[in-house]
Amino acid sequence: MSSAPKPHVPLVILGAGVIGLTIAYIAACDSDVIFDITIVARDMPGDWDSQAWASPFAGASWSPHPLGATDERVRRWEQITFDRLWEMAPSGLVKISPSKILGETDAILSTIWWKDLVRDFKLLSESEIPAPYKVGIAFNTVTVNPPDYLSWLRSELEACGVVFRRQYIRSLDEVKSLVGKTSLLVNATSLGSRSLIGVEDTAMYPIRGQSIIVQRTGLQEFITVRSGGGLSEHVTSITPRPGLTQTNTAFLNGTHQIGNWDTSLDMSVAKGIFERCSVLAPCLKEEGTKILRHNVGLRPDRKGGPRVEAEHISLPLQRSDGLAPYMRENADGEQQNLTVIHAYGMGAAGYQRSWGVATEVLSLLKENVQTGC
Secondary structure (H helix, E strand, O other): OOOOOOOEEEEEEEOOOHHHHHHHHHHHOOOOOEEEEEEEEOOOOOOOOOOOOOHHHOOOEOOOOOHHHHOHHHHHHHHHHHHHHHHHHHHOOEEEEEEEEEEOOHHHHHHOOOOOOOEEEEEOOHHHOOOOOOEEEEEEEEEEOHHHHHHHHHHHHHHOOOEEEEOOOOEHHHHHHHHOOOOEEEEOOHHHHHOOEOOOOOOEEEEEEEEEEEEOOOOOOEEEEOOOOOOOOOOEEEEEOOOOOOOOEEEEEOOOEEOOOOOOOOHHHHHHHHHHHHHHOHHHHOOOOEEEEEEEEEEEEEOOOOEEEEEEEEEOOOOOOOOOOOOHHHOOOOOEEEEEEEEEOOHHHHHHHHHHHHHHHHHHHHHOOOOOO
8 A cells, every 4th residue: 555645845944044054954854745945045155255144154163052051942952953963073064172161250050051962071170270260161062164064055955956046035925926825934034034024023133243263273172261151242262163175273252242233343352352262272373373264243142032933924914004015916915824934043052053943843844734735
């Protein structure tokens, strides 16, 4: 007796950052449903200099964030992602690095919710902690290099038949002609969700990050300084990166400036970053260090935490103020029900939650697949 044929389901994903691409990858590999996927975005892998999206400018390592201590769903996303990236290390896309978190007080010990999530966790002895720090934690972490990693995701998706369409979507009405009768859409527009008409999530806000990419032999250890349980405005960390196209590079961070929309480079801030990181790794000031580039990016965070949920919307949009932009394809006034799976608001943790978020989004998509399609 033959099994029932798998349904073919058109799926549109808005956003080609790490969250949108990973969702597409998980959906393209699903064994129950054949998703015909189109990724629609203004910025694509390859647009490494565009500051209109966050993914190219991320540190892209797993590093603990406070939300995992209180939100079990976030912790699950991070566990799934850490395990997946760890398994990918033999490919060369992921670097496994010995890591240290240093603090001047024991405040960093107050939120070690993640000690069973990482590998080889231990508290450092007094002799292992450099001055002026008093407390230290060691573990092994995972890191990717955004240009290599995003390019790999895109090439894998294109090999699976995923279509990439460059288009700036300003209103959900613009996707009506793209989603087809299944009306299934993933919104992974991150900070763009604040201004996307039909979403307009004013809980979204930027966290300005300035960083430096250097090339330097001898940097093998991820190391970061925490002033307390959370992140201060001026953070200090060194993240060695895997290198498929460029070797011996590291990401020097940086800043964590909440609510700051400024994407201009501040060289006085860059000097402070380099000086702080040089205290942790004096070799940075030795001959042979190359400054490859300065980065400024806006991390897309959200008050109340990330948004990963389904929403049912009727198109064309009906607004009480009558200010929905005119769309020719909506001129007939025919209503269309749209299921939107939102997946945005990860702040500085997009890479380290990506596989877990994508797994949950796939479950939401399959729950909303129209059985008659």
